[in-house]
Amino acid sequence: MDNKLLKQKLAEKGMKITPQRMAILEAVYELNNHPTAENIIEFIRKTHPNVAIGTVYKVLETLVENGLIKKVTTDRNFMRYDGILESHHHLYCSNCDLIEDYHDAELDELLKKYFESKNISGFKIEEFVLQIKGTFNKC
Amino acid sequence: MDNKLLKQKLAEKGMKITPQRMAILEAVYELNNHPTAENIIEFIRKTHPNVAIGTVYKVLETLVENGLIKKVTTDRNFMRYDGILESHHHLYCSNCDLIEDYHDAELDELLKKYFESKNISGFKIEEFVLQIKGTFNKC
DNA sequence: TACTTAAATAAGAATTATTCTCCGTTAAGA
DNA sequence: TCTTAACGGAGAATAATTCTTATTTAAGTA
Ligand SMILES: [Mn+2]
Ligand SMILES: [Mn+2]
Ligand SMILES: [Zn+2]
Ligand SMILES: [Zn+2]
Incomplete structure (x- = not known):
């Protein structure tokens, strides 16, 4: 997904556009099988080696609150995320x-x-x- | 639920009958709104003040494995349990x-x-x- | 009933996922 | 360019859960 579209999605929700938010949102889209925070950290480290773990959790929470991604529950003790918003x-x-x-x-x-x-x-x-x-x- | 029945349920699954297992299984039945491990610990402490927290987690896992209770997923970071086995x-x-x-x-x-x-x-x-x-x- | 032993428990340390705090940085509007 | 509220980095703190080790016990057997 290109940067234009990522920026647009954040802007639509009135969110400030930052490189971290763009990278994390993109990671959720790219890692399409309901990634964990861990998966996302690993993914974005390739291009953004210095994003703090706390930031990833914070951004994921904010993206959920703003309706850009959803949480997926599991019977394991960690959360997973989903970039597909349409009902499924x-x-x-x-x-x-x-x-x-x-x-x-x-x-x-x-x-x-x-x-x-x-x-x-x-x-x-x-x-x-x-x-x-x-x-x-x-x- | 009386002890006879609790014992029977454990025995049916070929599980060793212990006071801890009986208390924890009973707690899941009594605390009928999908209790957390925390809720269960608090409940059994009233009658079994010295059950170790680790034991509660271990027993819950064993009860799930043996099909006596089920896990209920939430979008919070803790597990909840369910004693109702029939489909719902x-x-x-x-x-x-x-x-x-x-x-x-x-x-x-x-x-x-x-x-x-x-x-x-x-x-x-x-x-x-x-x-x-x-x-x-x-x- | 007493004996045996594998399995279960207590206690507390360790781990894991997540949250928080504090301070420096930055996006975005004026 | 300037201002400032919002954001992010670092790492400590917390909360839920798991692990380790020594001790105890349930349940089968003699
Ligand atoms: Mn999905
Ligand atoms: Mn239920
Ligand atoms: Zn599979
Ligand atoms: Zn409500």
Whole structure:
């Protein structure tokens, strides 16, 4: 992804544009399989050897708050991040740490319809994420 | 839950029966809103003041491995646990740390049917967990 | 019931991921 | 160019979890 676009994404959210933010946002996009902070640090070190670890965590938090990336939960004790904002679900591998995207507009529609009819009392739904747990044949 | 039943559950899995394991398993059942290790430690301290923290983590891991409890993922940096084994989904509150169970056999059936028709190539599904994010009116 | 032993626990150190603090630097508007 | 609030670097601090080692115990066996 080119710098123009990265700058634009930050600017759209009214965020100050800094090299660190651009590098970290780009890393989340490039490392497309839900990278950890660790993965991101390793990646950006290649081009930005002196970015502080604390900065990476801070920037990731800020990017999440501003809706430029999302957190992906795992049953391990570290966080993972996702640069894909459009609604999608996740295939979690039971054998390894692989989390694959599962895009399915038909499923989204099905869920949306289902919960429109069936409204949950006392709760206002913002979004769904279906965790699909299982194993990949390749694993 | 009485001791007989707790013992039985451990025995069914071929696990050695210890007071610590019984207390921790009972705590997960009693603290029914997806307790953290911290919550569990606090709870069992009332009756078992000298259980080591390391033991709690170890036992929780063992209970998960043996399929007596499940982990519940959050976007915070600690794990939560669930004593309810039957398929169900979760309402995550965006305002606080509340995670409420959402049981819905109709939805389970819908998902099962949907993924039977639509099979995901190269992936064998074991279970679904739908994360329903939003806000409770009371929050 | 007493004996045996592998497995489990207590205590506390160590590790890991993440957050915080403080001070120097910089982006962006005037 | 100047100003300044926001940002980032360095490293200490914290919080959750894991590891290590010695001691204890559950549960099978004689
Ligand atoms: Mn994704
Ligand atoms: Mn639950
Ligand atoms: Zn795998
Ligand atoms: Zn709430």
